[in-house]
Amino acid sequence: MSDNAKLDVRGESIELPVITGSEGEVALDISKLRAQSGIITLDNGFVNTGSCSSAITFLNGEKGILRYRGYPIEQLAEKSSFSEVAYLLYNKELPTKAQSDKFTEQIAKYASLPDGINGILNQFPATAHPMGVVSSTVSALSCFYPEFLNSEATDDIKNQALPQLMGQIKIIMANFYRKTIGKDPIASNPSLGYSKDFLQMMFGGEVDKEVAEALDILLILHADHEQNCSASTVRVVGSSHANVFASISAGIDALWGQLHGGANQAVLEMLEAIKKDGGDYKKFIDKAKDKNDPFRLMGFGHRVYKNFDPRAKIIKVACDTVLEKLNIQDPLLDIAKGLEEVALKDEYFVQRNLYPNVDFYSGIIYKALGIPTNMFTAMFVLGRLPGWMSQWKELREDPAAKIARPRQIYVGENERNYVDIKDR
Ligand code: CMC
Numbered sequence: 001m002s003d004n005a006k007l008d009v010r011g012e013s014i015e016l017p018v019i020t021g022s023e024g025e026v027a028l029d030i031s032k033l034r035a036q037s038g039i040i041t042l043d044n045g046f047v048n049t050g051s052c053s054s055a056i057t058f059l060n061g062e063k064g065i066l067r068y069r070g071y072p073i074e075q076l077a078e079k080s081s082f083s084e085v086a087y088l089l090y091n092k093e094l095p096t097k098a099q100s101d102k103f104t105e106q107i108a109k110y111a112s113l114p115d116g117i118n119g120i121l122n123q124f125p126a127t128a129h130p131m132g133v134v135s136s137t138v139s140a141l142s143c144f145y146p147e148f149l150n151s152e153a154t155d156d157i158k159n160q161a162l163p164q165l166m167g168q169i170k171i172i173m174a175n176f177y178r179k180t181i182g183k184d185p186i187a188s189n190p191s192l193g194y195s196k197d198f199l200q201m202m203f204g205g206e207v208d209k210e211v212a213e214a215l216d217i218l219l220i221l222h223a224d225h226e227q228n229c230s231a232s233t234v235r236v237v238g239s240s241h242a243n244v245f246a247s248i249s250a251g252i253d254a255l256w257g258q259l260h261g262g263a264n265q266a267v268l269e270m271l272e273a274i275k276k277d278g279g280d281y282k283k284f285i286d287k288a289k290d291k292n293d294p295f296r297l298m299g300f301g302h303r304v305y306k307n308f309d310p311r312a313k314i315i316k317v318a319c320d321t322v323l324e325k326l327n328i329q330d331p332l333l334d335i336a337k338g339l340e341e342v343a344l345k346d347e348y349f350v351q352r353n354l355y356p357n358v359d360f361y362s363g364i365i366y367k368a369l370g371i372p373t374n375m376f377t378a379m380f381v382l383g384r385l386p387g388w389m390s391q392w393k394e395l396r397e398d399p400a401a402k403i404a405r406p407r408q409i410y411v412g413e414n415e416r417n418y419v420d421i422k423d424r
Helices: 033-037 074-081 082-091 096-107 115-123 130-144 156-179 194-203 209-222 229-238 244-256 263-276 281-287 310-325 331-345 347-351 359-369 373-397
Strands: 006-011 012-020 026-028 057-061 065-068
Touching: 006 026, 012 033, 026 096, 033 281, 065 074, 065 082, 065 115, 065 310, 074 194, 074 209, 074 310, 082 156, 082 194, 082 373, 096 156, 115 130, 115 156, 115 229, 115 373, 130 244, 130 373, 156 194, 156 373, 194 209, 209 310, 209 359, 209 373, 229 244, 229 359, 229 373, 244 373, 263 331, 263 359, 331 347, 331 359, 359 373
Parallel strands: none
Antiparallel strands: 006 012, 012 026, 057 065
16 A cells, blocks of 8 residues: 555646554654645544654544553543553553652652742632633743743753752642632642642531542543644744743633633533523523524533533443532532433534533532532643643654644735725
8 A cells, every 4th residue: 555645736747655553553744745736634623633642642532542651531430540540641651650759859849839939820810710810820820930041952851840840830730829818828739749739729627538539530531632722822832942841821811811721710610600691401402503693602612522522421320429428418409410411412513523522521620629610620730630741742852843833825915005094
């Protein structure tokens, strides 16, 4: 079989190399197409464009497969921990006991924030959206660690960046939350483990083991998702050799939108609106189907998963466990289950392969844990950080990486002469 494809355009025949990935995925390499023929490809929203080769995460949307570094998400959620998964994503292999202990120690070194960062956090109004707070504070870290401004991604920078950000981002989030409820921060205690430490910084007191484990699973499920909007943003910003804090801060901003990570907040708001409206979810399904209404069923649909989202399956079970453990009867869970049942039978959703995604049930768990609704997307940040960092590191280590600079098809005015203001 030839490793080249032939493209016939306007009487000209162009040969394009064919690339095959380790799971048999096939791509046409069009990187030299313009130089060969003057032609570019057009793909709004990069629906069908590979932006890089990557060895981090494999997903098959038709079969509902998600693997980090080859390990199925189901096995990682059941047997691993968030810190271990973060190590795996960043360092390519699961850690040995010694490597795992060292990684935990490195995170523990960043169990506090510079005074200046605490000062900045204190300046935000208590009503500020946590995503704005986390994004700007992560960006501000670059002002306190000037050694990161080196445009080379040196080994020192790479070794320090992940444990530092994992240690400090949870403090930024918890400290800001404490401020919003008018309470003093609680010191980080990394010996508790990542998720338990975060929960004790948020709420104080003893944290139930099963509750901390449920949060750990949520963080694992969110840890990476290959070239999505925020990961691509991290890579685009990183490709200019901007510092790692700037790249991650940009990723956080990209995640904020409700078509991406912001969906988890939007789902809960939608479920509450349905409850307030008397629980008639049929009405909301009709709204979502109405092309004259901008409303979409939040937590439904995915660019890549067209059968089911494997993360949603695991989350649904975790959701039942947490509510049972905390002895919570949340009517929103019944609404969510009812909505899912109706939507999955509805022709509109069936035809378009729209299924619940990772965000559909995660908000119900966060709510049960006592996390305020406007902080849900920041919880996604906590989980996704190792994935962004791994995408950034892979980019910076890739000899083929170039500054991201897409082309466009210009559809504006042709050349015309300037008209003086008095003649317009
Ligand atoms: N409710 C109603 N209709 C929908 C929905 C929805 N949630 N999602 C897609 N559609 C329809 C859409 O109107 C279009 O219909 P038609 O073919 O008649 O024009 C068709 O399905 C295809 O949609 P699309 O917008 O072309 O698909 P996309 O791949 O560009 O968008 C999506 C994917 C996730 C942005 C979209 O499904 C959506 O807006 N979902 C709701 C927001 C959400 O839950 N986002 C979280 C995604 S998972 C977390 C993450 O990784 O970010």
